[in-house]
Amino acid sequence: MPPHAHTEDHDHDHGGHGHAPAVSARNERRVLFAFALTFGYMLVEAVGGWLSGSLALIADAGHMLTDASALALAWGAFRLARRPPDALRTYGFARFEVLTGFVNALALFGLTGWILWEAAQRLRQPGEILAGPMLIVALIGLAVNLIVLRILRGADRTHVNIRGATLHVMGDLLGSVAAILAAVVIWATGWTPIDPILSALLSALILVAAWRLLRDTLEILLEAAPKEAQPAAVRAYLLSHVEGLAAVEHLHVWSLSSGKTAATLEAQPAAGTDPQELVRAIKRELAQRFAVGHATVEILWGEAGEVCALEAEVAEAEALAAKS
Structure with a gap:
């Protein structure tokens, strides 16, 4: 190969990016069932909070909304993973779950603001709270969270979305316990300010x-490098573990979605190194050490490692323009 040429090798295996394991019908069914339970009871708890006058129940319903959102994202990721990339979406539909999560986060900030405002109003003017119905609804909510947690523990917890949903549900268990505590206090003492106080604490969880x-x-969305694959760490690791690699230039690492990482880099081989074998070694290390599922590696030639491919393309374009 001439000294001012370059070779580029791409990894287009979209079936296994990063930490996201293969989609399974078992995972999908479990996540969908957990979502149905969580979302359905979230509505029940919101109505129960409104009828009983308990802001703590409404706040806990808001926290269950975060659980339902996490489960919906996990299920959506499984479903969208079945859809192959097309001519316009060469990376597939992985970003859909990210956009949905972004919108959900903004909505949750709005919900939390309303709960805190309502809690302040009720502290100034306490209202009647039906402790009996509040306690019943909170106890059922605790049971639903335990069932959902058991369902998720039977799924593939190596999937980042399932791990995240499990953490959400565990946090909501605390919310249910807080609502139960508030109902017991109101029932035993009649001290209703405990309800807005605990609802404010639940808002902190949200x-x-x-x-x-x-x-x-x-x-x-900003295409930042994931914490486990920072460019400086990736460069240092490759230079110390890939035989025949003289330099790494223009390294970029970013997340396509949760658990799906991509990288591009320019690699300069040492003298006498087979460039194809070098590319394979780099991709192998990126996949095994940093869970990079989509890698593009360009070979640099010349002692300074200059990239001449772009210059050749520009010269060719200028020549064609001059002829026309």
Whole structure:
């Protein structure tokens, strides 16, 4: 190969990006069933909170909305993973779950603001709360969360969305316990301010979940490198573990969606190194060490590692323009 040429090798295996394991009907059914239970009871709890006058129940329903959103994203990711890339969407539909998560996060901030405002109003002017119905609804909510948690523990927990949904449900268990505590206190003492106080605490759980969701989706939408594959760490690892690799230039690492990582880089081979074998070794290390499922590796030639392919393309374009 001439010294000013380059070779480029792409990995277009869209079936296994990063940490996302293969889609299974078992995972999909479990997540869908868990979503149906969570979303259905979220509506029941919201209505129960409104009828009983309990803001804590309404806040817990808001937290269950974060659970339902996480489960819906996990299920949507499984469904969309079945759809192959097309001419316009060469990466497929992986970003759909990210966009949905971003919108959900913004909605949760709005919900939390309303709960906090309503809690402040009720602290100034406490209203009547039906402790009996509130306790019943909260106990059923606790049972639903335990059932959903058991369902998710039977799914493939190596999937990032299932792990995230499991953490959401575990957090909601605390919300159900708080609502039960508020109902017991009101029933035993008649002290209704416990309800808006605990609803404010539940709002903090919603805020934490919403902030994490917003942060993670923004990082992906901004094409930031995932924490486990920072470019500096990737470059240092490749140079120390790939035999025959002299230099790494123009390294980019970004997330396509949760658990799906892509990378591009320019690699300069050492003298006497087979470039094809070098590309294979780089991709192997990227996949095994950093879970990069889509990698594009360009070979640099010359002592300085300059990239001459673009210059050749520009010269060719200029020549064609001059002829015309």
